[in-house]
Amino acid sequence: MIDPFGRTISYLRVSVTDRCDFRCVYCMAEEMEFLPKSELLTLEELDRVCSAFIRHGVRKLRLTGGEPLVRRDIMTLFRALGRHIKTGALDELTLTTNGSQLAKYAVELRDCGVRRVNVSLDSLDPAKFTEITRRGRLDQVLEGLAAAKAAGLAVKINTVALRGVNEDELDDLVAWAGGEGFDLVIIEVMPMGDIGGENRLDQYLPLSLVRARLQRRWTLDDTDYRTGGPARYATAAAGRYGGRAPCTSESRNQRNRGCRSR
Numbered sequence: 301m302i303d304p305f306g307r308t309i310s311y312l313r314v315s316v317t318d319r320c321d322f323r324c325v326y327c328m329a330e331e332m333e334f335l336p337k338s339e340l341l342t343l344e345e346l347d348r349v350c351s352a353f354i355r356h357g358v359r360k361l362r363l364t365g366g367e368p369l370v371r372r373d374i375m376t377l378f379r380a381l382g383r384h385i386k387t388g389a390l391d392e393l394t395l396t397t398n399g400s401q402l403a404k405y406a407v408e409l410r411d412c413g414v415r416r417v418n419v420s421l422d423s424l425d426p427a428k429f430t431e432i433t434r435r436g437r438l439d440q441v442l443e444g445l446a447a448a449k450a451a452g453l454a455v456k457i458n459t460v461a462l463r464g465v466n467e468d469e470l471d472d473l474v475a476w477a478g479g480e481g482f483d484l485v486i487i488e489v490m491p492m493g494d495i496g497g498e499n500r501l502d503q504y505l506p507l508s509l510v511r512a513r514l515q516r517r518w519t520l521d522d523t524d525y526r527t528g529g530p531a532r533y534a535t536a537a538a539g540r541y542g543g544r545a546p547c548t549s550e551s552r553n554q555r556n557r558g559c560r561s562r
């Protein structure tokens with residue numbers, strides 16, 4: 301599959317729901333109006349669409365949301381898509397998740413052919429975590445991460461850098477992720493239009509500043525390691541750290557919200 305600019309398209313990200321069990325302050329309003337279910341593709345339709353893309357050359361498929369694991373019977377879709385891993389038509393089936401349901405699903409995901417997960421996590425402070433997500437529990441996510449690790453899934457942590465919220469924790473997050481054997485990608489907050497609450501621009505923390513601060517503690521060596529997304533990686537003594545700015549097109553499209561739209 302070739303786009304109008306001559307680029308080969310081999311990586312597809314599919315949002316399977318706009319719903320989420322969290323309400324991160326930079327992503328959603330507290331009271332959300334979600335799409336009517338009748339406007340969503342059914343799981344069977346999603347399978348047909350994804351399979352059509354795979355027939356046309358997609359080799360890597362990521363399911364996102366909202367939170368993909370809160371969609372009812374979502375494992376039916378993972379199981380169906382797993383058949384493309386078995387036949388070798390698909391190289392990678394993966395997902396981006398807030399981790400709240402991972403303890404329940406990690407083993408089943410692995411059995412469906414998933415080998416890597418991106419997990420969104422902005423703070424290791426339980427109170428701050430709940431403040432950012434409005435309704436999330438850090439212990440539940442850490443339990444999910446432990447389950448993913450035990451199931452043999454490689455984990456990449458996505459952290460949104462937020463001025464005045466978690467900027468003092470980024471150093472510790474790099475150390476923690478390295479200790480756990482997780483990659484860590486720090487993402488600039490993106491403006492999402494009117495989603496209530498604080499002004500996103502007040503929380504904006506440029507990646508250049510994040511990197512300069514990290515360099516006070518870590519020696520960062522740029523690498524050409526890539527995971528298919530737009531992040532650029534460096535290694536720190538603690539592990540692998542990456543940074544990425546949000547895509548402009550995603551910032552413009554509020555319907556395309558989701559776990560770091562990743």
Ligand code: SF4
Pocket residue numbers: 320321322323324327328365366367398420433557558559560
């Ligand atoms: S950022 Fe992710 S976890 Fe947070 S509300 Fe949005 S979709 Fe849910």
